[in-house]
Amino acid sequence: MTLLKSPPIYTPQSPTRPAKRTVGRSYQAIIAMTLITTIMGGGIGTRLATLQLVEGKQNVQEANRNRIRVIPKQPERGKILDRKGRILASSRLSHSVYVWPLAQRKTTWPRTLRRLSQLLNIPEAEIQNRMERAGYSSPYLLRVAWGLSREQVTALEEYSSELDGIVIDVETVRHYPNGKVASHVLGYTGEMNDEDLERRKDRGYRLGDVIGQMGAEAAFESQLRGEWGGQQVEVDGLGQVVQFLGTVPAKAGQDVRLTIDLEIQKAAEAALGDAQGAIVAIDPNNGAVLAMVSRPAFDPNIFSTRITEKTWAELQSADNPFVNRALQGFAPASTFKIVTTAAALESGKYSPYTVLGTFPYLTVGGIQFWDWNRAGFGPLDFAGAMAWSSDTFFYQIALGVGGPTLIEWTRKFGFGQKTGIELAGEEASGLVADETWKNLELGEDWYAGDSVNMSIGQGYLQASPLQVAVMFAVPANGGYRVKPHLLKDNEEAKNWRESLDLEPVTVDILQRGLRQVVTNGTGGAMNDPTLPPNAGKTGTAEDPPRLSHAWYGGYAPYDKPEIIVVAFGENSGGGGGAFAAPKVKQVLDAYFKMKNRQG
Structure with missing residues (x-):
C-alpha cells in the first residue's frame, strides 16, 4: 500500500532582528542532552525493573493468554x-x-x-x-x-x-x-x-x-x-x-x-390416538405428572439433523404440532361444576341438603338459558345435579351466590394462573374474567347471564387440561390444591399442596356427586367391573361454528385415589361421556394392570 506524504508546513517568520549573544550556547545544549539522557535512562531502567521484578508473573500470564x-x-x-x-x-x-x-x-x-x-x-x-x-x-x-x-x-x-x-x-x-x-x-x-x-x-x-x-x-x-x-x-x-x-x-x-411413567405415557398416547386434544394424568396427592399427551405431536429426533427454514415452516403448518394443548386454555364445560358446588356450599348461601327444581330453561336478562337435555330433570340435590350434570340447577346456584363469590372460588381452585409446572414458558394462565376485565376488554358491565354461563364452565372462562386435573385433585385428596411438577424427588406430598380449608361436608358432597356420575349418571362408560370403583365428571363445551369440545376427568380408586386422568378432545364433537370417558378408562385400565403385575 502506498502512503501519500503530507505537504511541508509553512510557518510565518518574525521580522529580522539583531543577532543575540551565542557564546556558551553549545555547552548548554550538551549539558541539557546529558540531563535528559540520564533522566530517560533512569526511567527506562525503573520501568524494566518494575516489569521484571514486580509485574513479571502477571506479564507472563498475559503473554500465555495471548499465546495459548x-x-x-x-x-x-x-x-x-x-x-x-x-x-x-x-x-x-x-x-x-x-x-x-x-x-x-x-x-x-x-x-x-x-x-x-x-x-x-x-x-x-x-x-x-x-x-x-x-x-x-x-x-x-x-x-x-x-x-x-x-x-x-x-x-x-x-x-x-x-x-x-x-x-x-x-x-x-x-x-x-x-x-x-x-x-x-x-x-x-x-x-x-x-x-x-x-x-x-x-x-x-x-x-x-x-x-x-x-x-x-x-x-x-x-x-x-x-x-x-x-x-x-x-x-x-x-x-x-x-x-x-x-x-x-x-x-x-x-x-x-422425571415423574413421567413411560408405560402410562404410552397408554395415554394410544388412548388419544390421532384425535386433536390432550390427556393428562397426575398423582392427586402430590401433583406428580404421570403422563402428558398432546396431539398433533412431532418426532424430536428430526432436530438431530439440520433443519432448513422450509422444513420448519412445513412442520409448523400442520395444526401447530409444537403447541402443548395440555397447557392451553379452553372452556372447561361441566367439569367446572365442581367449583360451582364448592362456591355454593362454602358461601353459606346453600345448605348441604338443598334441593332445587330443574327446568328446560331459565330466563335471565331476557335470554333463555337451556338445560343440555332441553327438558330438565325434576328436583335434584347437589349430588344428583352433579350426576346428571343439570345446567338449570347450577344456573340457579350462580344467581344465588353471585358473580364475585363464584369468581373468588374459581381462583382458589387455581384457574386464571399458571399451575407452577416447570414448563412455565409454554403454559397459558387461562382466563377468569370479572367485571374489571369485561369493562376493559369489552366495555360492558358484568351481567347475571355472565355468572350463569360461568357456572357450567362456559362464557369468559378458559382452563387447560392440567388446570382441570388440579381441580379434580381437590375432591380426590380431601380438599388440597396440588402443584403439578415433572421433576422426580423424594419430598413429602405436603410440600406440593395447600389446603383450601373446605368444610368436610363440602368435600363429602363433591365426592359423592362425582361417584354418582359413574354409577348412575353421565359417566356410565366408566362403570366397569374390571376397574376399581372410580369417580369423575363429563363435560361438553360449545365452540360454534365448530364442533364442541369433549371432556372427562376421573380418579381411582374412589376411596383412596392414586391417579387422576383428564381427557380433552378439541372440537371433537361426540360429548364428554361418549368421546372422552372411554379414553380415560383406557388409561386407568393400563395403570391398574401395571400395578397388579408389579404386586
Whole structure:
C-alpha cells in the first residue's frame, strides 16, 4: 500500500532582528542532552525493573493468554429418564463438520466455503454468514452441519485437499428412543439463535451451542448441559496454530429423572390416538405428572439433523404440532361444576341438603338459558345435579351466590394462573374474567347471564387440561390444591399442596356427586367391573361454528385415589361421556394392570 506524504508546513517568520549573544550556547545544549539522557535512562531502567521484578508473573500470564487458546469441545448432554429410570432422551454419536476460522486468511476462505457448500448442499451465504458472525480470528471450531450421512462424510474426505480448515468430528446428538412419545414433555434441542446467544453469553454459551428449545430439555437446561472441555493450542502472532498442548475432557451433564411413567405415557398416547386434544394424568396427592399427551405431536429426533427454514415452516403448518394443548386454555364445560358446588356450599348461601327444581330453561336478562337435555330433570340435590350434570340447577346456584363469590372460588381452585409446572414458558394462565376485565376488554358491565354461563364452565372462562386435573385433585385428596411438577424427588406430598380449608361436608358432597356420575349418571362408560370403583365428571363445551369440545376427568380408586386422568378432545364433537370417558378408562385400565403385575 502506498502512503501519500503530507505537504511541508509553512510557518510565518518574525521580522529580522539583531543577532543575540551565542557564546556558551553549545555547552548548554550538551549539558541539557546529558540531563535528559540520564533522566530517560533512569526511567527506562525503573520501568524494566518494575516489569521484571514486580509485574513479571502477571506479564507472563498475559503473554500465555495471548499465546495459548482453547478449542472448545461440547459436553455430552445428560439423559432424561422416567420415574423408574427408563430412558426418554439420551445421546448418540453423529458426524459433524466444522470450520476453523484460524486455519486460513480471510481472503482465501471464499473458495473453500464454496466447495463446502456444494458438497453439503447448504447455501454458501448461510455458511459465510456464520463465519462473519463468529469472526475470522475466532479460535473456536464453528459447526456448520451435523448428522452427516455416510455419503457426505466420504465426499468431504475425497475433497480434503480443497478443504483446508474444515474439520470432520464425531460428537453426540440428541436421541429419543421412543420417537413421538412424550414429545411435548421432553421437547427438543437445537442451536441457539442470535437472541438466545445474547441472553446466555454471560453464562459461557457460544455461537453454535445446542440448547433445550422446549419441554424438559429447556426447563432443565442447567442440569443437562454439562461443562465444556477442549484442546489447548499454541498460536503465533498471526493467530496460526503452532502446536497442540493438551486436552481438557468435557464433563457430561447430569441425568434428570422425571415423574413421567413411560408405560402410562404410552397408554395415554394410544388412548388419544390421532384425535386433536390432550390427556393428562397426575398423582392427586402430590401433583406428580404421570403422563402428558398432546396431539398433533412431532418426532424430536428430526432436530438431530439440520433443519432448513422450509422444513420448519412445513412442520409448523400442520395444526401447530409444537403447541402443548395440555397447557392451553379452553372452556372447561361441566367439569367446572365442581367449583360451582364448592362456591355454593362454602358461601353459606346453600345448605348441604338443598334441593332445587330443574327446568328446560331459565330466563335471565331476557335470554333463555337451556338445560343440555332441553327438558330438565325434576328436583335434584347437589349430588344428583352433579350426576346428571343439570345446567338449570347450577344456573340457579350462580344467581344465588353471585358473580364475585363464584369468581373468588374459581381462583382458589387455581384457574386464571399458571399451575407452577416447570414448563412455565409454554403454559397459558387461562382466563377468569370479572367485571374489571369485561369493562376493559369489552366495555360492558358484568351481567347475571355472565355468572350463569360461568357456572357450567362456559362464557369468559378458559382452563387447560392440567388446570382441570388440579381441580379434580381437590375432591380426590380431601380438599388440597396440588402443584403439578415433572421433576422426580423424594419430598413429602405436603410440600406440593395447600389446603383450601373446605368444610368436610363440602368435600363429602363433591365426592359423592362425582361417584354418582359413574354409577348412575353421565359417566356410565366408566362403570366397569374390571376397574376399581372410580369417580369423575363429563363435560361438553360449545365452540360454534365448530364442533364442541369433549371432556372427562376421573380418579381411582374412589376411596383412596392414586391417579387422576383428564381427557380433552378439541372440537371433537361426540360429548364428554361418549368421546372422552372411554379414553380415560383406557388409561386407568393400563395403570391398574401395571400395578397388579408389579404386586
